Amino acid sequence: MNMKLKDGFLLRKIAGQTVVVPTEGDMDLNMMITLNGTGAFLWEKLQEDVNEDVLVAALLGEYDVDEATARSSVQAFVGKLMKNGFLA
Amino acid sequence: MIDFTIGVAGCAAGVRAMFDSTRDFCAEYLCDAEPDFSVAIDAEDLRMERERSAHTDQLEGRAVRRFPDDYLETLAMQRKLAEALFGYDTLLFHGSVVAVDGQAYLFTAKSGTGKSTHTRLWREMLGDCAVMINDDKPFLRMENGRVTAYGSPWNGKHRLGANISAPLRAVCILERGEVNEIHPIVPAEALPMLMQQSHRPSDRSNFQKYMELIGALADGTKFYRLACNMDPSAAKVAFEGMKKGQ
Numbered sequence: 411m412n413m414k415l416k417d418g419f420l421l422r423k424i425a426g427q428t429v430v431v432p433t434e435g436d437m438d439l440n441m442m443i444t445l446n447g448t449g450a451f452l453w454e455k456l457q458e459d460v461n462e463d464v465l466v467a468a469l470l471g472e473y474d475v476d477e478a479t480a481r482s483s484v485q486a487f488v489g490k491l492m493k494n495g496f497l498a
Numbered sequence: 499m500i501d502f503t504i505g506v507a508g509c510a511a512g513v514r515a516m517f518d519s520t521r522d523f524c525a526e527y528l529c530d531a532e533p534d535f536s537v538a539i540d541a542e543d544l545r546m547e548r549e550r551s552a553h554t555d556q557l558e559g560r561a562v563r564r565f566p567d568d569y570l571e572t573l574a575m576q577r578k579l580a581e582a583l584f585g586y587d588t589l590l591f592h593g594s595v596v597a598v599d600g601q602a603y604l605f606t607a608k609s610g611t612g613k614s615t616h617t618r619l620w621r622e623m624l625g626d627c628a629v630m631i632n633d634d635k636p637f638l639r640m641e642n643g644r645v646t647a648y649g650s651p652w653n654g655k656h657r658l659g660a661n662i663s664a665p666l667r668a669v670c671i672l673e674r675g676e677v678n679e680i681h682p683i684v685p686a687e688a689l690p691m692l693m694q695q696s697h698r699p700s701d702r703s704n705f706q707k708y709m710e711l712i713g714a715l716a717d718g719t720k721f722y723r724l725a726c727n728m729d730p731s732a733a734k735v736a737f738e739g740m741k742k743g744q
Contacts, residue, residue, distance in 0.1 A: 422710075425686045431705070433702050442689075444686075
């Protein structure tokens with residue numbers, strides 16, 4: 411299954427944190443989220459239409475992890491995004 | 499139409515309003531400088547404020563309140579000024595800010611936590627040495643790595659504040675607690691609160707700037723978390739905790 415972030419988010423590093431805020435659209439415009447390093451990395455990848463395997467491969471290329479760990483990280487992250495309405 | 503100019507956050511803002519009461523509301527800030535920028539409020543702005551306020555009431559499960567037009571005009575003006583002031587490195591912030599020895603201490607928290615009560619304890623403890631800059635919506639201007647707190651006409655229901663400014667020494671996130679204790683926190687820990695309690699742009703083109711200013715605020719002052727009750731000793735704990743954090 412392919413997935414992609416909705417439009418209308420702004421990501422920025424502030425005080426050592428990666429912060430994302432919605433700037434338009436149907437999200438709560440008063441919310442903010444912070445991403446850890448892996449989250450920020452996957453967030454960038456999700457600007458494009460990708461599937462789970464692409465994300466897992468990207469993580470394996472960037473971090474020193476085994477595939478099972480990478481896959482469960484991707485699933486957990488994508489699950490959170492989906493649950494909170496971030497995906498198009 | 500009523501035209502006047504006010505000095506806020508180091509800028510001169512031209513205002514075109516519909517009600518005389520709006521100029522009276524800004525009495526302490528009137529000036530006759532050449533405006534750096536101008537805002538105008540019309541009937542459509544009031545309609546939008548009415549809708550926003552009704553929407554908030556519904557979200558928070560309250561009966562929808564009906565506000566008079568002259569009050570809505572002050573809200574519309576606040577919003578327009580806040581938007582324009584992004585261009586002058588300035589954020590409108592929700593909190594109670596008090597100056598001691600020429601340095602500003604800003605207490606922030608969601609409404610009803612006791613910000614105003616706490617700064618009242620400071621005034622009771624420090625007397626004339628504690629000067630209220632603003633009890634509700636100060637402006638914070640970020641310049642050259644420093645933050646300055648400015649008064650604004652929106653000074654809360656007790657109308658406490660003055661047309662003055664002072665360097666911001668600290669932002670303190672206030673929480674209720676059984677005992678009074680304060681500790682420094684890293685800016686990252688304060689970020690969610692900074693973003694909840696500052697005016698966010700309605701205009702998408704200002705978002706980049708908004709995030710920059712939040713970043714400059716995070717880098718430009720010290721942060722504390724205070725758990726406090728309403729006992730006078732809360733002020734002593736907070737003041738001494740932040741004063742010694744040189």
